Amino acid sequence: MSADFDLIVIGGGSGGIAAARRAASYGARVLLLEASRIGGTCVLRGCVPKKLMMYAASFSRAMAEASGYGWTAVSGHFQLEGWAEAKKRELKRLEQIYQKMLADSDVEVLIGHARIAGARSVAVADRKLSAERILIATGSSTDRGALPGLAHAWSSDDVLDLRRLPSSLLVIGGGYIAVEFASILADLGVRVTIAFRADLPLRGFDDDLRNSVAEGLKARGVNVVAQSQMQSLGRTPGGFVLYRANGEPLHAEAVLNATGRKPCVESLGLATADVRLDEKGAIVVDNRSRTTASGIWAIGDVTNRANLTPVAIAEGRAFADTEFGGRPTEVDHRIVASAIFCDPPAACVGLTEAQASSIGPVDIYEAHFRPMRTAFIGSQERTYMKMVVDGHTGRVLGVHMFGTDAPEIIQALAVSVTAGITKKDFDRTMALHPTSAEEFVLMRDPTRKHRRP
Ligand code: NDP
Secondary structure, three states, rough: OOOEEEEEEEOOHHHHHHHHHHHHEEEEEOOEEOOOOHHHHHHHHHHHHHHHOOOOOOOOHHHHHHHHHOOOOOOOOOOHHHHHHHHHHHHHHHHHHHHHHHHHOOOEEEOOOOEEEEEOEEEEEEEEEEEEEEOOOOHHHHHOOOOHHHHHHHHHHHHHHHOOOOOEEEEEOOOHHHHHHHHHHHOOOEEEEOOOOOOOOOOOOOHHHHHHHHHHHHHHHOOOOOOEEEEEEEEEEOOEEEEEEEEEEEOOOOEEOOOOEOOOOOOOOHHHHOOOOOOOEEEOOOOEEEEOOOEEEEEEHHHHHOOOHHHHHHHHHHHHHHOOOOOOOOOOOOOOOEOOOOOOEEEEEEOHHHHHHHHHHHEEEEEEEOOHHOOOOOOOOOEEEEEEEEEEOOOOEEEEEEOOOHHHHHHHHHHHHOOOOEEHHHHOOOOOOOOHHHHHHHHOOOEEEEOOO
């Protein structure tokens, strides 16, 4: 007996939608199952609303700087309620666009909690549906297990849904979410403290970029508390207190738990389906996103590879190309650009200085300067740029930037780095003046060389 569908996708986020539409474009009969709303974390609870909040916050800096450029009487008060209503409308608009794109692609959509119910079978409420292939794209959600008491703290979802800003906020963690929200809320006028256990925020990023981000947060008025040995989070009459083994307790009206996310695998029935999980609870997959169970694939955050929207989309499309398009495709996870949308932002692509110099000889080129726009008004803000170059071949292995427009500049450079550009190619590129980006083609001499790994 033939199955009801060629493919059932569980999860209507960026990765699941991309996979479903690509598979349908090859003529597959596709059903997409989503527990709540179409759009997933990126569109509804992550990248998109976060960036809209960042744009709202950016006006505080613009207003503060305007007088230095001759503007008078530029001031204002931020009303979260107005932004929240506009954001709600915008997310609804985007959700409808995704619904229409799925309908136009002939992907059937069903809202309900899905559970694997046997080989090639999925249960939704009291319905059982069969498919030749099942793709799990359920994403991740806030992990509340890092410290006792975190269950009472806000997640990033909660901050994005606020209707009133707290007077003070304690951000726990030093990753993407922690840094971005610390910066945004500080720009919106909240007294922000960020506490993390490492020396610097953003573990895994280049150390000079991490240092620049920490200094940038301090310059925006954020109280940066590094090397915090956190013990537990408690309640006080006025809010919260974070107890630490190596310092005074930290108090705030509200707390954002930004200690990481965990794969959404609960109640999917994976144990009965022989789908293996790793020690962090992520679904184990091979380089073609195949799980340990025949007929079941997984993509995106639920597999905990590179937990970024474009990666989930690429994995979803590669799955569909391989299984339905007759074009076996694997995603290259080695060169993935990423950005931290703090103010100023940071972005990078490729290897850090530490990673590259542990492999072989490396030349480091740097630029460190006060950008024209803020130097004009007497600001001490600095832009930082680094290029990591293979000491043998001259190939550019990594590019890192902290400063205005870093995400836009790094996205453009990521094309060249992916294509294997060399430092000589940068040298023969004409500068576009006056920009900050031109500094990347004007780096003449290495600031240091690593020769012994
Ligand atoms: P991250 O994994 O980036 O950061 C988690 C932070 O929590 C780290 O600073 C970590 O510290 C800290 N932490 C974890 N466990 C503990 C503990 N037990 N005690 C104290 N501190 C702890 O997670 P995020 O939540 O910031 O982001 C989740 C994912 O979302 C990321 O993987 C990212 O890919 C994605 N994202 C991407 C964005 C972008 O591209 N701009 C924006 C937002 C999210 P330590 O470093 O010491 O381990």
